[in-house]
Amino acid sequence: MVYDLIVIGGGSGGMAAARRAARHNAKVALVEKSRLGGTCVNVGCVPKKIMFNAASVHDILENSRHYGFDTKFSFNLPLLVERRDKYIQRLNNIYRQNLSKDKVDLYEGTASFLSENRILIKGTKDNNNKDNGPLNEEILEGRNILIAVGNKPVFPPVKGIENTISSDGFFNIKESKKIGIVGSGYIAVELINAPQVSHHCELLNEEEHISSLLKYVILYKYILN
Secondary structure (H helix, E strand, O other), rough: OEEEEEEEOOHHHHHHHHHHHHHOOEEEEEOOOOOOHHHHHOOOOHHHHHHHHHOOOOOOHHHHHHHHHOOOOOOOOOHHHHHHHHHHHHHHHHHHHHHOOOEEEEEOOOEOOOOEEEEEEEOOOOOHHHHHOOOEEEEEEEEEEEEEEOOOOOOOOOOHHOOOOOOHHHOOOOOOOOEEEEEEOOHHHHHHHOOOOEEEEEOOOOOOOHHHHHHHHHHHHHHHO
């Protein structure tokens, strides 16, 4: 199959590029090995805000007795996770429908280059030929190929690193009673508030203050200038 544009990666950037090109009458394919929507939808903004809102409701209920309310409540974490995941799945389906509406061919699998303009997709299922069943391999040719795979954290080669997870796996935690978050950037600061309703969290940081980037922003924007 020959395309005007092949986009590798179904995050916000890849989705936008594929749909925009298709609207200009280009024949477009998009390859994604996981869920559509990228980090924000699946392991970032969306699940974080849902968990953060749950923690906020928990705090309100906990403190309501100070305002004269006699509130007794329990918390069902599996139910929250189930509803959170269903909401994310709904967003995944909306992304899928948007690709179909703009006539972008979706291939589900892992892409690797065979040459400058040819890629091999392994473990694919062509969204436009579901009746044919799953495809083990598919070779696509593109006049233009856009790599929009995002990035991933790098784990340092230190003892015990095999027992850690990145922020991508953070929302899969269900049983742990205590969580340690290493670092104090904006992602760490946001995540530490999200699960307090069911877990105890501690921020592990070598800096005296959180978010060391903040001091540089203040220094260069408000002091040196």
